[in-house]
Amino acid sequence: MADLGSIRAETILMDGAQTSTRPWGSFRAKFILVVGGAVLLDLLISGGLALWNVQRLSRDATEEVGHGLEQASQDYIRTYANSTADQVSLLLGQVNSDVGVLAGVLQEQIDNPRRQADIGSAISTTSPGSIRLSFDPVGQWAQNAPGSPSVVSAWSYLLDADHSPRPDVQAEIQASAVLDLVAPSLLKSGSSKLQMYFIGPKERPIFRTAPYTDQAQTFDRLYPGHNEANFWDFFFPGLYETWQSWAAGAQTQPVADGITQTAPYTDAITGKLIVSFFHPLWSADRKNVAGTAGADITLDQLAQTVENVKVAESGFGFLAMSDGNVIAISKDGEKTIGLRSASDTKGTGVTGLERSLKGSSQPAITELANDLGDEIRHVMLDQGGAPVPYMVIMKKLPPVNLWEPGQVRKDAMSLGIVVPEREIYASLFAAQAKISDATNRIVLYQILAILFSLMIVTMAVLAVSKRITGGITALAGAARQIQTQDYSVRVAVTSRDEVGEASEAFNRMAEQISYHTENLEQLVEERTAEIEDAKEEISALNAQLERENRRLGTELAVAERIQMMVLPLASELSSSKDLEIAAYMSAADEVGGDYYDVLEADGRFKIGIGDVTGHGLESGVLMLMVQSVARALQEAGTKDPVKFLVDLNSALFKNIVRTRIDKHLTLAFLDYDGKDMLISGQHEEVIVVRANGALERIETMDLGLPIGLESDISPFVSTRRIKLEKDDIIVLHTDGVTEAENAEGELFGIERLCEEAVKLHDQSADRIAAGIIDRLMAYIGSHKIHDDITLLVLRHR
Amino acid sequence: MEIRDENFRIWAEGTTIYFDGVLRLAGPDAYAPIHSLAAAALHENHERVVFDLTGLEFLNSSGINLLAKLTIEARRQSSVQLVIKGTTQYPWQSKSLPNLKKLYPQLDLQLA
Secondary structure (H helix, E strand, C coil): CHHHHHHHHHHHHHHHHHHHHCHHHCHHHHHHHHHHHHHHHHHHHHHHHHHHHHHHHHHHHHHHHHHHHHHHHHHHHHHHHHHHHHHHHHHHHHHHHHHHHHHHHHHHHHHCHHHHHHHHHHHHHHCHHHCCEEEECCCCEEEECECECCEEEECHHHECCCCCECHHHHHHHHHHCCHHHHHHHHHHCCCCCCEEEEECCCCCCCEEEECCCCHHHHHHHHCCCCCCCCHHHHHCCCHHHHHHHHHHCCCCCCCCCCCEEECCEECCCCCCEEEEEEEEEECCCCCCEEEEEEEEEEHHHHHHHHHCCCECCCEEEEEECCCCEEEEECHHHHHHCCCCCECCCCCCCCCECECEHHHCCCHHHHHHHCCCCCCEEEEEEEECCEEEEEEEEEEECCCEEEEECCEEEEECCEEEEEEEHHHHCHHHHHHHHHHHHHHHHHHHHHHHHHHHHHHHHHHHHHHHHHHHHHHHHHHHHHHHHHHCCCCCCCCCCCCCCHHHHHHHHHHHHHHHHHHHHHCHHHHHHHHHHHHHHHHHHHHHHHHHHHHHHHHHHHHHHHHHHHHHHHCCCHHHHCCCCCEEEEEEEECCCCCCCEEEEEEEECCEEEEEEEEECCCCHHHHHHHHHHHHHHHHHHHHCCCCHHHHHHHHHHHHHHHHHHHCCCCCEEEEEEEECCCEEEEECCCCCEEEECCCCCEEEECCHHHCCCECCCCCCCCCCCEEEEECCCCCEEEEECHHHHCCECCCCCECHHHHHHHHHHHHCCCCHHHHHHHHHHHHHHHHCCCCCCCCEEEEEEEEC | CEEECCCEEEEEECCEEEEEEEECCCCHHHHHHHHHHHHHHHCCCCCEEEEEEEEEEEECHHHHHHHHHHHHHHHHCCCCEEEEEECCCCHHHHHHHHHHHHHCCCCEEEEC
C-alpha cells in the first residue's frame, strides 16, 4: 500500500510540474476556456441575431417611411405644380376675357356702322382730343394730343398731302374712339394689363392705345423705319394674312378661342418684356379682317406668379414655351438651371427674348428641353462643381395660338417646378436619420448588454472555476509538497463530489505515507525484532525438525537394517538342487515393507513373498515377526500350507493387537516338494513361464486373506498346485514392480512384467531377474520410486 | 465435509462418501482424518452408507488397510448396510476390493 501511494503521489507531482510550466494547460484554464467559449459563442450568436434583426427592422422601416414620404412629397409637388399652372391659366384667361370684352365692343361697332358713326360723333363732340390728330413734322406721323384716355397714331402713309388723316382713316379714328369708353375701366379691373389697344385693318392700321403714351415717339426711337412700312408687315409679319385666311376659311384656328398670342418681346412703349394678346376683329360680313383688339401684359405679371412659387427652401418655378424658351423664371432659378440669355436673331418684327432650356449649361436641362411632358424627373444639376440631385415637375398649360414672325401655330406653355431633392426629402431624410439614430441606439444598447452579460458571465465563470478547480489545484499543490518530502500536508475537503473524494483519498494516502515515512525506523526495528523472533522460532523448529529427522532417520535406518537382516543369505537361495533362485530387492526412499524368504527344513523348500502395509520401523518389526513365526512353524514341521498360514496369521493377529501396530500384510508361500509347486496365501499373481515359453498367470486372490486383519483366516485359505518341469520358471513380485510409475504417471503393469519374463525365460534366473529390473528401471527413468521393489525368479534346473 | 490434497479429494454427500484421485498417504496416521470421516458416517445410524471409489485411481497398501478396517467396523454395525462402489478400470480395485467382501460377506460390493 505504501509503495502504491508513493507512486501515485509521484504521478500527481509530475502533472503539477507540467501545469506550472504551462499556465494555459492548467485544468482551470481549460475549464474557463470551455465554459467561457461556450457562453461567448452563445452570446455572440444571440447578440448577432438581435443586431441583425434590429438592422433589418430599421431598414424595412426606413424603406416603408421613405416610400410613403416620397409619395407624399411627389403628390405635394404635383399638386403645387397643378395649382400654379391654374394660377397662370387664370391670369391668362382674365387677359383673354378682357381682350374679348374690348373686341366685343369694337366688333359691335363694326357690325352696326350707323351706331358706330353715332358713337363716334358723340365722342368727338364730348372729347374732341380723342379724334383730333395733329401732324408731327419730325416723325412725319399724326397723333392726338395728350389729355385723352387713349393715344391714337396715324402713320405717314395714312395721311393726305396736307398731313391730315385720309377721310377713311379719320372715320376709323372716330369709330375707334369707343375704346375710350371701355378700355380705361377694363384696365382698372381684372388682371393687371399694361395697355389695351385697337389696331386698324391693314388698309388703315391706325394704332389706338389706352392709356395715353407718347407711342409714336417711342416707336421712332425703338423701331426706326416703322413709319414707312405697313404697321402689320413691320411689326407682325404674316399675322394679318393668317387671320385673313382664317376668315376666308382657308385655314382654321389652331385653338378655337379667337385669341392669338405673341411670344415675349420688348414693348416699344414701356420697354418692358411683354406678351401681346390679340383678338382679331372681323368685317361685318366676316369675310375679312377688320383690325384687332389687343392687350399687353408684362412678363413681370407671369413671372411674379411663377416666381412666387416657393417649394421647400429653394425650390422655384419657370414658365417655358414649347420650344424651350423660358419666359418666366427667378434670377436664382435662372442661375440654378444654367439659362443664358441671347439677343433675338430673327431681325424682323418685335424684338423677342431668347433664353431657351436648350441653351442651358446643364446637360440635364438641355435634355429636358427635348421633352416637356408632364412627369416627375430626377436630374443631377451641377452646383458649384458638385452634382446635386433635383426633382423637376413639368405641367403643360392649355394650348394657345402663338404668333411667330410669318405664322401662327398652336403652342402650349409648360410650367416647371424645380426642387432640390434634399429639401423635398428633408423630412424623409429626417425620418431616416431618426430611425438610424434609434437603430444605432438600440445596437449600442444591445452591444452594451452583451458586454455586460459577458462581464457577468466571465466573473461568474472565474468564480465558479476557482471553486470547482480549487480542490484540484489544492491537490496538485499538496502533491508538490509531498514531493518536497513535506508529509504533513493535508487537503481541505470542501465539496462532496469526486474532487472531495479524491481529496479524502489523498489525505488518507498522505497519512499513510507520513506514517510509513515517519515511523520507518521504528517499523524497521519492529520488523527486525519480529524477524529475529521468527528466526529464533525457525531455528528452534529447525532443531526440532532435525531431531525428528534424526529420529526418523534412525528409525528408517533401523527398519532398513531389520529388513535386510531378515532376508535370506545368498547361500540359502542356492541351497536347492532343483531350483535356481534369484532375488532382487530395492527399498524405496521411505523404506517399505516388502518381505521374501526361502526356508529349508528336511529337504522341503518354502518360498515366501509378502508386503506389509506402510513403512518404517513398525513395518520392519511386523516383517521380523512374520519371518520369525514362519521360521518357527517351518522348524516345527508344519507341512500343511493352510495350517501354516492360519497359524501364522493367528500368531501375528494377536501380536498386532498387543503391539498396536495398525498394519497388515499380504503373504503367499510356495511349497516345493521336489515335484510340484503348492501355492497358498493371497498376494500378487504368480507368473509361470514354461520351458517352451508358454505363459501362465496364477491368481492368488482366492488362496487367502491379508495377514493380521482377522484372527482366523482359515475359511479363506486354500492351495493351488502347479507342475514344475525342467526349465520352467516362476516369477514372484510385489506391487512395487507393477505399480511403478514412469514420468507420465503410467504404471509398469503386469503385462510388461509377463512380456519381459517370457522374453528372458530361457536364461538363468539371475539374468532374468536382472533383465526385468533393467527394463523396469529404464521404464521408471528419473521418476520417484514410491514403494519397495521385490522380484524373485525361480528356475527349475 | 471434505479432505483434499493436490492429488485426491474425499468428501461426503448425504450418506455417500466419495473417494477421488490418487491416494498414496504414508501410513495410518496420515489416513486418520479419512478414517474419521468415513467411520463417522458408519456411526450415524444410517441404514445405508456408500463408499464410492469409482473415481479413485490408486490406493496404496496403507489405504487398503484403512478400507479393511472400515469394513470390519461395518461388520460390527450390522444395522448399517455398507455399499462399496468400485470399478474394474483400475487394477488395484479388482485385486483388493474382493478381500473386503471376504471380511464381511454382507458388504454390498458393486464392481462395475
